[in-house]
Amino acid sequence: MEHCRKLTLEGSALPFDLDITLRCGQVFRFEKIGRWWCGVLENEVIRIRQEGRDLHFAGTTEDQIIRYFDLDLDLEGILRGFPDDPLLASAVRHAYGLRIVRQPAWECAASYIVATFANIPGIRTRIRLLCERFGEEIRAGEFAFPKPGTLASSPLCDIRSCRVGYRDRFLCGTAGMVSNEPGWDERIAALEYRDARRELMRFPGVGRKVADCILLFAFHRFEAVPVDVWIDRIMRTHYLEEGGRYSYDQIADEARAIFGPYAGYAQEYLFAARNQIKK
DNA sequence: CTCCAGGCAGCCA
DNA sequence: TGGCTGCATGGA
Numbered sequence: 145m146e147h148c149r150k151l152t153l154e155g156s157a158l159p160f161d162l163d164i165t166l167r168c169g170q171v172f173r174f175e176k177i178g179r180w181w182c183g184v185l186e187n188e189v190i191r192i193r194q195e196g197r198d199l200h201f202a203g204t205t206e207d208q209i210i211r212y213f214d215l216d217l218d219l220e221g222i223l224r225g226f227p228d229d230p231l232l233a234s235a236v237r238h239a240y241g242l243r244i245v246r247q248p249a250w251e252c253a254a255s256y257i258v259a260t261f262a263n264i265p266g267i268r269t270r271i272r273l274l275c276e277r278f279g280e281e282i283r284a285g286e287f288a289f290p291k292p293g294t295l296a297s298s299p300l301c302d303i304r305s306c307r308v309g310y311r312d313r314f315l316c317g318t319a320g321m322v323s324n325e326p327g328w329d330e331r332i333a334a335l336e337y338r339d340a341r342r343e344l345m346r347f348p349g350v351g352r353k354v355a356d357c358i359l360l361f362a363f364h365r366f367e368a369v370p371v372d373v374w375i376d377r378i379m380r381t382h383y384l385e386e387g388g389r390y391s392y393d394q395i396a397d398e399a400r401a402i403f404g405p406y407a408g409y410a411q412e413y414l415f416a417a418r419n420q421i422k423k
Numbered sequence: 424c425t426c427c428a429g430g431c432a433g434c435c436a
Numbered sequence: 437t438g439g440c441t442g443c444a445t446g447g448a
Binding site: 169170256257259260261262263264266267310311314348349350351352353354357370371372373374375415 | 427428429430431432
């Protein structure tokens with residue numbers, strides 16, 4: 145591996161916690177080996193570790209690190225702007241320094257399509273298998289994320305062999321649509337949140353929740369609030385009227401009303417602290 | 424073994 | 437529009 149660089153975090157880059165950021169379940173391909181996190185960024189194998197304010201990394205540029213981890217974002221200001229709420233405050237304390245990573249749009253979409261109705265360890269296994277089978281080998285034993293064209297032209301049975309189950313045709317179908325429209329992500333990025341979500345939901349396997357995940361994790365639309373079973377539970381138990389009937393959009397709207405324009409970030413901190421939040 | 428998971432599409436009223 | 441149901445799979 146090429147030589148290691150160092151980036152000292154300061155200003156907007158604080159707070160930042162690499163472990164929490166890569167462990168919280170927003171990304172599925174990073175793996176911690178010893179003290180190093182190893183993963184693939186833009187077809188480059190990278191490794192990175194944090195020691196206090198120092199970020200040591202290899203395999204990519206400082207600009208890419210800053211962009212991927214969104215270190216120019218004033219996270220402290222966002223956290224300070226949250227409403228005075230004890231549950232959210234405890235979640236922020238628990239996951240302090242978590243940053244929403246800027247995922248490539250296609251990788252994010254494909255990942256969350258195969259993430260539906262599954263648990264995180266299983267998702268990681270599936271995505272690893274997809275990369276090993278369909279991704280370009282960029283180094284011995286290291287694979288890029290599969291290109292949409294590759295998946296679109298692969299037999300469903302081959303895709304299913306990566307244990308994606310019934311999601312095989314969703315993944316293949318979305319891969320086909322994406323590969324037929326270069327620049328689809330820029331088109332989405334130019335739209336208002338509601339329009340962007342509606343457009344994303346035209347992809348097979350992309351419903352409200354997956355669309356919100358793509359908008360939050362790839363496009364950094366921080367008003368997007370993915371409501372999975374955990375967030376649904378937390379919102380109903382702690383923020384909504386007991387026994388009330390709430391649709392997905394009503395819960396997300398409530399979250400935006402309570403947490404403000406960075407509700408997506410609040411959601412992510414609550415998700416990261418889900419096992420510490422009592423039912 | 425049972426339960427459950429970063430839900431979705433396809434129905435039906 | 438809103439509620440119900442089947443769905444493949446593996447990790448805990």
